[in-house]
Every structure is written in structure tokens, then in C-alpha cells.
Amino acid sequence: MDAREPTRPDDLPATPFHVAIIMDGNGRWAKERGQIRTIGHKAGVDALKRTITAAVDLGVTHMTVFAFSTENWRRPEAEVSDLMGLLRAFIKADLARLRREGVCVRIIGQEDGLPRDIVGMVADAHEQTKHNSRFFLQVALNYGAQADIVEAARRLAQSARDGAITPESITADIFANSLSTHGLPPLDLLIRTSGEHRLSNFLLWEAAYAEFVFQDILWPDYGHDALKQALDIFARRNRRFGAVDPGHAAQPA
Incomplete structure (x- = not known):
């Protein structure tokens, strides 16, 4: 994993290092075609494969995708079962290819509630690909950001209780390193x-x-062209990180 220093306005590439995607619309896609939602989820897996290939071609090095949230358990039991089945199929069918192509795979999220065989498959996927460095794929599975933040706070509180750290020593960087996403470049x-x-x-x-x-x-329907469109929009953005645009700063008040 490439843990870059926080990005600075004067040192920014046109292509983002780290892209995250909320993969939304599988159900609507299926409904528009008169199909059940499972068909949309299967098509979504194909879109993920296309998008990973496109990301590598377009110069992105790290990607985090939202596969299943802690709130998705509220969906019908049959749909949840189908989603877990698709995850199993994806790992079985594509892990060897991802390993050969230099992709490091990490799954983040809560293990509690997941089928035990999937927990084992997730651990195996990371173990088999952990030394790869061409591309980093992080899959958020049974993940919720609020729960992740709460868990990080609990770990730091326990460390403070144990005397390993003091409350005053906790910084934003230390907190970030307690999150499940630690070790990745900043999200661009x-x-x-x-x-x-x-x-x-x-x-x-x-x-x-x-x-x-x-x-x-x-x-x-996502793939190379859609991702390139998003990257082109990103390249036109003026990222200041709270600072003043240098062009405006040089102007008299």
C-alpha cells in the first residue's frame, strides 16, 4: 500500500491516485428491463470488472468500492442471499486473475453477521494478493462509516485507558490510522x-x-467512458484544501 503524505494544492496530479465509487443503480437497471434485481446485481459485477480494468488503463492506482453497507441487511432476505452468492462467485472466478494482474485486494467492514465461509474467502483473498502493488482494490463489505469511526474511537479510548497513549496525543493522523482504511493515499x-x-x-x-x-x-452501464468522464471533471477542479487560490491571493484587497 502506498501511504502518501496528505495532498497539497501545489503538488497535485491531474489524475487522482485514490478513487472511491458508490456503485448505485443495479435495481433500477433491472427494473427498466423487466428483470428481477438479482440480474441487475450480476450486471453490476461485470461493470466492476470493466471499471477496474479502465482504472488501471487511466492511471488510477487505488480504488475503494461500496459493495454492501451495514444498512443493506434491511433488504429482502432473498436479495441479501443473492448478493452474498455473487460475492462468492466473484472471488472464486476472479481472484486468480486479479492476483496475476498485480491487484492487491482488501475487504473492509464488520465481520459480524457475514457468513463464515465469506469471512474465510475474504481473508484468503487478501493473503494471496497482499504483495501485489500494480493496483489496490479495497471493497467495503458490511461497512458503515459511522460504525468505523465509532470503532476507531473505542480503540483509542482503550489505548488511553491502558496508558499506551494520552488523550492529548491523539491527532487527526493517529485517528485516521485507527480506521479500517488506514494505509491508503488520501481520497481524491x-x-x-x-x-x-x-x-x-x-x-x-x-x-x-x-x-x-x-x-x-x-x-x-458503467465502464471506461464513464470513468474517464469523471476523471476529466476531476482534472478541471481547483482543489485548495482550505487555502486561498494563489491567483486571488496576489490581487490587492
């Missing part, structure tokens, strides 16, 4: 598909200075 770009305009409890801490792009395209 967060994309949400399907035309929705909300974060849905995804990467709340990490998105503090990320650029947001909301695209009116259903996730199963």
Missing part, C-alpha cells in the same frame, strides 16, 4: 452513480477534502 475523488446525491454513510472521514462527482448513469 468520490463518484456516485445513478443520479443520487448523497454519501450514504460511506467514507465520511476520508472524504473530507475529496472531490465529488455524481453521474446520471446506472452502475451496470
Whole structure:
């Protein structure tokens, strides 16, 4: 994993290092075609494969995707079962290819509630790919940003209780390193598909200075062209990180 220093306005590439995607719209895609939601989820897996290939081709090095949230357990039991089955199929069918292509896979989120065989498959996927460095794929599974932040706070509180740290020594960097996403470059770009305009409890801490792009395209239709469009929008953004644009700063008051 490439843990870059926090980005600075005077040292920013046109292509983001770290892109996150809320993959939204599988159900609507299926409904438009008179199909059940499971068909949309299967098409969404194909879109993920296309998008990973496109990301590598376009120069992105790290990607985090929102596969299943802690709130998704509220969906019908049959749909949840289908989603878990698709995850199993994806790991079985694509892990060897991802390993050969230099992709490091990490799954973040809560293990509690997940089927035990999936927990084992997730651990095996990371173990088999942990030394790869061409591309880093982080999959948020049974993940919620608020729960992740609470868990990080609990760990730090326990460390303070044990005397390993003091409350005064806790900084933003120390807190970030207690999150499940630790070790990745800062999040540069967060994309949400399907035309929705909300974060849905995804990467709340990490998105503090990320650029947001909301695209009116259903996730199963996503691929190279859609990702390039988002990257082109990102390249035109003026990222200041709370500072003043140098051009404005030089002007008299």
C-alpha cells in the first residue's frame, strides 16, 4: 500500500491516485428491463470488472468500492442471499486473475453477521494478493462509516485507558490510522452513480477534502467512458484544501 503524505494544492496530479465509487443503480437497471434485481446485481459485477480494468488503463492506482453497507441487511432476505452468492462467485472466478494482474485486494467492514465461509474467502483473498502493488482494490463489505469511526474511537479510548497513549496525543493522523482504511493515499475523488446525491454513510472521514462527482448513469452501464468522464471533471477542479487560490491571493484587497 502506498501511504502518501496528505495532498497539497501545489503538488497535485491531474489524475487522482485514490478513487472511491458508490456503485448505485443495479435495481433500477433491472427494473427498466423487466428483470428481477438479482440480474441487475450480476450486471453490476461485470461493470466492476470493466471499471477496474479502465482504472488501471487511466492511471488510477487505488480504488475503494461500496459493495454492501451495514444498512443493506434491511433488504429482502432473498436479495441479501443473492448478493452474498455473487460475492462468492466473484472471488472464486476472479481472484486468480486479479492476483496475476498485480491487484492487491482488501475487504473492509464488520465481520459480524457475514457468513463464515465469506469471512474465510475474504481473508484468503487478501493473503494471496497482499504483495501485489500494480493496483489496490479495497471493497467495503458490511461497512458503515459511522460504525468505523465509532470503532476507531473505542480503540483509542482503550489505548488511553491502558496508558499506551494520552488523550492529548491523539491527532487527526493517529485517528485516521485507527480506521479500517488506514494505509491508503488520501481520497481524491468520490463518484456516485445513478443520479443520487448523497454519501450514504460511506467514507465520511476520508472524504473530507475529496472531490465529488455524481453521474446520471446506472452502475451496470458503467465502464471506461464513464470513468474517464469523471476523471476529466476531476482534472478541471481547483482543489485548495482550505487555502486561498494563489491567483486571488496576489490581487490587492
